[in-house]
Amino acid sequence: MKIREIVELLEADVLCGADRLESEVHSACGSDMMSDVLAFVKDQAVLLTGLVNAQVVRTAEMMDMRCIVFVRGKMPPPDVIELADDSGLVLLSCRERMYVACGRLYTHGLTGGGVVGE
Amino acid sequence: MTLHYDIDGENFQTAGEASANVKKVLRQLGISTDIIRRVAIAMYEGEINMVIHANGGVADVAITPDRIEMTLEDSGNGIPDIALAMQEGYSTAPENVHELGFGAGMGLPNMKKYTDEMKIESTVGVGTKVFMAVNLK
Numbered sequence: 001m002k003i004r005e006i007v008e009l010l011e012a013d014v015l016c017g018a019d020r021l022e023s024e025v026h027s028a029c030g031s032d033m034m035s036d037v038l039a040f041v042k043d044q045a046v047l048l049t050g051l052v053n054a055q056v057v058r059t060a061e062m063m064d065m066r067c068i069v070f071v072r073g074k075m076p077p078p079d080v081i082e083l084a085d086d087s088g089l090v091l092l093s094c095r096e097r098m099y100v101a102c103g104r105l106y107t108h109g110l111t112g113g114g115v116v117g118e
Numbered sequence: 119m120t121l122h123y124d125i126d127g128e129n130f131q132t133a134g135e136a137s138a139n140v141k142k143v144l145r146q147l148g149i150s151t152d153i154i155r156r157v158a159i160a161m162y163e164g165e166i167n168m169v170i171h172a173n174g175g176v177a178d179v180a181i182t183p184d185r186i187e188m189t190l191e192d193s194g195n196g197i198p199d200i201a202l203a204m205q206e207g208y209s210t211a212p213e214n215v216h217e218l219g220f221g222a223g224m225g226l227p228n229m230k231k232y233t234d235e236m237k238i239e240s241t242v243g244v245g246t247k248v249f250m251a252v253n254l255k
């Protein structure tokens with residue numbers, strides 16, 4: 001799936017990385033606990049979360065993810081957007097709640113991905 | 119090559135900067151992405167722990183042809199029972215830390231999982247030293 005399709009499926013606002021929407025992503029995960037995200041190195045490229053602090057961006061960066069989707073209309077502060085932009089991440093914000101946002105992407109083919117190195 | 123970082127315990131916002139820098143240096147050295155990711159995650163968990171549980175500290179990274187070694191040292195309250203702290207799900211993090219996305223009790227288990235060697239020395243009231251190594255071959 002291209003990041004552009006995520007934007008369309010979730011009617012999301014693009015907060016940064018508008019020039020990177022053609023990137024292909026193959027799996028995603030959703031969590032508000034960063035160490036849970038860090039516990040499973042799959043090839044996830046998208047993180048859905050309700051948190052908007054700098055550590056969400058850092059976590060995605062450590063995991064080599066490409067895109068963060070903030071659910072429930074959450075908006076990160078400008079310095080967090082800037083940090084993400086510098087790391088080459090795409091930031092999206094959508095109105096849906098976590099369960100619905102994940103479900104919609106999943107039914108359109110963006111799954112959890114296989115576990116590598118477990 | 120050695121790298122040294124002071125980890126600011128007052129600033130949750132800048133936590134992770136050291137790990138991000140290590141990641142950048144390893145990329146410039148042409149280390150494989152799999153190894154870089156393991157080092158970055160382990161170091162990041164350790165860095166966050168120092169900020170959340172120990173009011174900051176220092177991190178030293180040594181890169182040799184054989185392996186990458188990370189030493190994180192703080193003067194925090196220490197860990198009374200290391201075996202208990204190593205268990206998945208064990209956390210003493212207060213509610214306000216949960217709201218920041220931490221306190222799942224997965225950090226130390228993650229550090230163990232992603233490294234080839236890990237040692238913790240801790241004395242209550244004195245501080246904690248965490249040593250981790252990831253082999254390059």
Ligand SMILES: Nc1ncnc2c1ncn2[C@@H]1O[C@H](COP(=O)(O)OP(=O)(O)OP(=O)(O)O)[C@@H](O)[C@H]1O
Pocket residue numbers: 035036163167168170171172192194195196197203204208209210211219220221222223224225226227246
């Ligand atoms: N540097 C440290 N100084 C003092 N106590 C620590 C330190 N690192 C870890 N601990 C203790 O060990 C516990 C377990 O640490 P661990 O990193 O596994 O979980 P956590 O930090 O509580 O949550 P998570 O890492 O999932 O966000 C902590 O809750 C804390 O009590």
Ligand SMILES: [Mg+2]
Pocket residue numbers: 035163166167220221224225226
């Ligand atoms: Mg931790």
